[in-house]
Amino acid sequence: MTKASVESRFRVDGMDCASCAAKINTAVRRLDGVDDVSVSVTAGTMTVRHQNDASFAPAIQKRVSGLGYRIAPISPKLATAAASEQQPDCGCCQPQHDSSAARREGAEAQGNSPVAAPAEEGLPGHGHVFTPQPWWKSGKGRLTIASGLALAAAYGVGKLVPGMESWIFTAAMLVGLVPIARRAVMTALAGTPFSIEMLMTIAAVGAVIIDASEEAAAVVVLFLIGELLEGVAAGKARASIQSLTALVPKTALLETDGKTKEVAADSLAIGSVILVRPGDRIPADGVILAGDSSIDESPVTGESTPVRKTVDEAVFAGTVNGEAALRVKVTATAEDNTIARVVKLVEEAQESKAPTERFIDRFSRYYTPGVVVVAALVAVLPPLLTGTAWGEWVYKGLAILLIGCPCALVISTPAAIAASLSAGARRGLLMKGGAVLENIGKVTAVALDKTGTLTEGKPKVTDVVGFGLPEPEVLRLAAALETGSSHPLAKAILAMAADDTIDVPPVEHAKAIGGKGVSGMIGGREVLLASPKAAGDRNALTQEQISTIAALNDEGKTVSVLLVDGAIAGAIAMRDEPRPDAQAGLKALADAGVKTVMLTGDNRRTAFAIGRQLDIEVRAELLPEDKQRIVGELKSKGHFVGKVGDGINDAPALAAADVGIAMGGGTDVALETADAAVLHGRVSDIAGMVALSRRTMSNIHQNIAIALGLKAVFLVTTVIGVTGLWPAILADTGATVLVTMNALRLLRA
Numbered sequence: 001m002t003k004a005s006v007e008s009r010f011r012v013d014g015m016d017c018a019s020c021a022a023k024i025n026t027a028v029r030r031l032d033g034v035d036d037v038s039v040s041v042t043a044g045t046m047t048v049r050h051q052n053d054a055s056f057a058p059a060i061q062k063r064v065s066g067l068g069y070r071i072a073p074i075s076p077k078l079a080t081a082a083a084s085e086q087q088p089d090c091g092c093c094q095p096q097h098d099s100s101a102a103r104r105e106g107a108e109a110q111g112n113s114p115v116a117a118p119a120e121e122g123l124p125g126h127g128h129v130f131t132p133q134p135w136w137k138s139g140k141g142r143l144t145i146a147s148g149l150a151l152a153a154a155y156g157v158g159k160l161v162p163g164m165e166s167w168i169f170t171a172a173m174l175v176g177l178v179p180i181a182r183r184a185v186m187t188a189l190a191g192t193p194f195s196i197e198m199l200m201t202i203a204a205v206g207a208v209i210i211d212a213s214e215e216a217a218a219v220v221v222l223f224l225i226g227e228l229l230e231g232v233a234a235g236k237a238r239a240s241i242q243s244l245t246a247l248v249p250k251t252a253l254l255e256t257d258g259k260t261k262e263v264a265a266d267s268l269a270i271g272s273v274i275l276v277r278p279g280d281r282i283p284a285d286g287v288i289l290a291g292d293s294s295i296d297e298s299p300v301t302g303e304s305t306p307v308r309k310t311v312d313e314a315v316f317a318g319t320v321n322g323e324a325a326l327r328v329k330v331t332a333t334a335e336d337n338t339i340a341r342v343v344k345l346v347e348e349a350q351e352s353k354a355p356t357e358r359f360i361d362r363f364s365r366y367y368t369p370g371v372v373v374v375a376a377l378v379a380v381l382p383p384l385l386t387g388t389a390w391g392e393w394v395y396k397g398l399a400i401l402l403i404g405c406p407c408a409l410v411i412s413t414p415a416a417i418a419a420s421l422s423a424g425a426r427r428g429l430l431m432k433g434g435a436v437l438e439n440i441g442k443v444t445a446v447a448l449d450k451t452g453t454l455t456e457g458k459p460k461v462t463d464v465v466g467f468g469l470p471e472p473e474v475l476r477l478a479a480a481l482e483t484g485s486s487h488p489l490a491k492a493i494l495a496m497a498a499d500d501t502i503d504v505p506p507v508e509h510a511k512a513i514g515g516k517g518v519s520g521m522i523g524g525r526e527v528l529l530a531s532p533k534a535a536g537d538r539n540a541l542t543q544e545q546i547s548t549i550a551a552l553n554d555e556g557k558t559v560s561v562l563l564v565d566g567a568i569a570g571a572i573a574m575r576d577e578p579r580p581d582a583q584a585g586l587k588a589l590a591d592a593g594v595k596t597v598m599l600t601g602d603n604r605r606t607a608f609a610i611g612r613q614l615d616i617e618v619r620a621e622l623l624p625e626d627k628q629r630i631v632g633e634l635k636s637k638g639h640f641v642g643k644v645g646d647g648i649n650d651a652p653a654l655a656a657a658d659v660g661i662a663m664g665g666g667t668d669v670a671l672e673t674a675d676a677a678v679l680h681g682r683v684s685d686i687a688g689m690v691a692l693s694r695r696t697m698s699n700i701h702q703n704i705a706i707a708l709g710l711k712a713v714f715l716v717t718t719v720i721g722v723t724g725l726w727p728a729i730l731a732d733t734g735a736t737v738l739v740t741m742n743a744l745r746l747l748r749a
Contacts, residue, residue, distance in 0.1 A: 005035050006052045010060070011045055013070035020069070022410070027063050027190035034060075041414055045074065067190055068183055144224040147176035151221050154214075166213045173217035176224055177204050194368040196405050196732075203398040207725060210391045210398075215725045219402070222729045227736075247318035248339055252283035255327070266334035276315075276326045284317050285337045286328035294322035297680070342425055342679075363409075371404025378719065395725070399718045402728040403711050408735035412703030415743035420696040423747050428679035429689050436675045439659050441693030443594055445639035446686065447631055449650055450600035450607060453663045454614060454683060455576040459488055461496035462557055463573035467545055472502060474562050474570030480507045481518045481529050489558065492574050517560065528563040529572075535561035539568055556609030575606070583614050585683030592690055595639065599627045599653065627653035644678075644686060661686060692746075699746055703739040710735045 021039040033051040050056045064071040154172035158165040184197035207216035252265045253275040265283035294306035297319045317337040379397025383390045417434040431437045464471040479497035482490035510520035517530030557573040597617045604620040611618035643657035654660030660674035663681045678685045714731040717723040
């Protein structure tokens with residue numbers, strides 16, 4: 001009977017280049033029972049879908065550790081902690097992993113030393129994390145230093161014993177080459193014969209055979225230096241998003257039996273009540289039970305302006321409380337809070353390859369063997385056909401082997417995508433994978449929902465009109481009637497009164513009149529706030545009053561009329577207003593050549609009023625299937641369509657679009673329903689997402705040009721005899737470092 005498949009995630013230490021990921025991928029796929037493997041260089045993670053068998057996780061770990069990498073399962077509970085650790089070292093260039101001591105050194109990749117935390121019950125080894133240390137204390141750093149010192153010593157001793165120079169430089173070369181060669185053999189046995197280690201080993205041994213041992217020793221040192229620099233650069237990209245986890249405090253003040261005590265933040269259970277003091281970071285996602293304070297949400301949403309929060313409003317872990325103490329009810333555990341989910345989504349996105357990256361991967365499978373064939377032909381054919389010296393052409397063939405290493409080409413796309421995903425996440429722009437990031441830049445038309453997308457999703461008071469009383473008095477009496485109500489229109493009136501610091505009087509005998517309004521006694525006067533129709537039934541409106549109300553209705557506003565002792569006293573108009581940045585955001589999309597259209601189920605009058613204000617094409621009174629149909633119409637006209645909505649009632653249209661984008665504030669809907677999410681709900685961020693995608697694709701094209709261009713130049717100069725082994729290795733490692741550093745520029749996007 002076939003066993004069901006399960007998915008396991010692992011953190012892999014010492015993996016910082018694309019060839020490392022390819023070797024691990026190939027090795028794990030060769031295990032029987034493995035259905036799929038996804039490896040992320042930048043996240044330092046691997047996801048494996050395999051048969052549900054208890055023996056599989058140990059088998060996977062054994063296979064990967066056999067390649068010289070340190071690997072540990074990511075348990076759900078410790079995923080957040082593990083994600084915050086950096087392992088920026090390139091395992092493909094960390095050759096001393098084979099002995100147990102060497103493996104411990106290798107686990108210090110880029111200065112990361114393994115520290116075992118207590119394992120979870122039934123999950124041995126899940127507590128492994130890695131503590132950052134300087135690069136020179138890492139296994140790779142020490143190997144590079146040792147190899148460099150051996151080369152320097154060889155130059156010194158060679159001058160003293162000139163006749164032994166060849167042997168001395170060969171010995172110096174072996175300091176670095178033996179671990180590399182050992183790793184090359186292990187990788188070949190695991191299914192990757194044409195690895196960078198194998199090419200390096202063949203080139204170095206060949207150079208010794210043709211009596212170029214001095215160059216061989218220097219090339220090994222340059223190779224190690226280049227890969228060390230690559231590891232440092234890649235670590236910066238990895239650290240960008242993972243540093244978010246450091247924002248969540250380690251402790252929290254838990255309320256129990258009327259007292260507070262300090263506990264570990266990751267021990268908080270859903271439903272716990274915590275105290276957050278002014279100036280403290282909030283340790284968990286939750287809802288405010290008591291208190292009113294401004295919250296700095298920039299760590300989560302990128303929003304620079306503090307947001308005022310009060311009772312029943314949500315707060316997020318890692319955000320900073322302002323001026324007042326808050327009592328907060330915890331709504332998510334540590335492994336499921338907003339920051340943990342953001343980090344998890346970005347890591348999973350980094351494991352998802354873009355179309356360009358998949359093409360480069362396929363290309364490199366044929367490219368590397370092709371380079372080996374070309375190098376062999378260059379070494380063999382000229383001496384056979386023309387009778388020229390073998391040594392000269394073998395030397396050129398060995399140089400071509402080094403030039404042809406695909407590292408720079410293979411890393412060109414994932415490095416740029418990882419940097420962009422990290423940069424976007426820090427601004428509250430989440431994109432679920434390289435394919436989504438690539439596709440957003442292709443968008444030529446965007447269909448946007450109205451309520452909650454172009455507008456804030458809650459009404460605001462726009463006009464207060466006095467028909468017999470001063471406007472402040474109209475607002476004061478209306479606020480008194482609405483005190484204590486949770487209706488959205490009531491909240492809008494109360495918010496306006498609070499903003500204007502109006503002293504709201506007490507009300508007596510307040511009662512709701514079904515479908516008509518609310519009434520009560522205020523200061524001995526009977527006051528009624530009702531719809532225009534209900535108010536007209538009590539007291540006929542004048543033509544001027546009717547005209548004023550009609551004009552407000554034409555602007556898409558809802559009007560309530562205030563009566564005092566039966567007389568028409570004033571009116572209050574409310575509307576779900578556009579987001580402050582909506583107009584600027586739509587203009588930014590238009591400037592980028594993107595067509596915009598509003599799709600809403602709201603009535604035509606309100607929709608067209610908002611449409612005129614924002615200067616956007618409007619399609620109103622639509623059912624979900626109508627929105628889906630319109631998205632299809634846009635696609636049939638040749639547009640690449642993005643759909644922006646709340647992720648629930650727009651689900652058919654989001655699914656029909658080429659790219660679905662959810663607006664939200666860190667909710668499950670915003671994070672999980674669409675291809676991408678704008679966490680802080682700014683319309684301008686949709687244009688920012690498009691711009692980031694286009695910059696990323698431009699960066700990828702630059703990287704490919706750098707990688708292939710340098711190789712082409714050095715290939716020609718090597719064949720004509722201008723350059724040799726030293727420039728060849730610089731063409732490889734130098735191009736890899738240049739490509740990685742160019743990609744890191746996107747972190748500032």
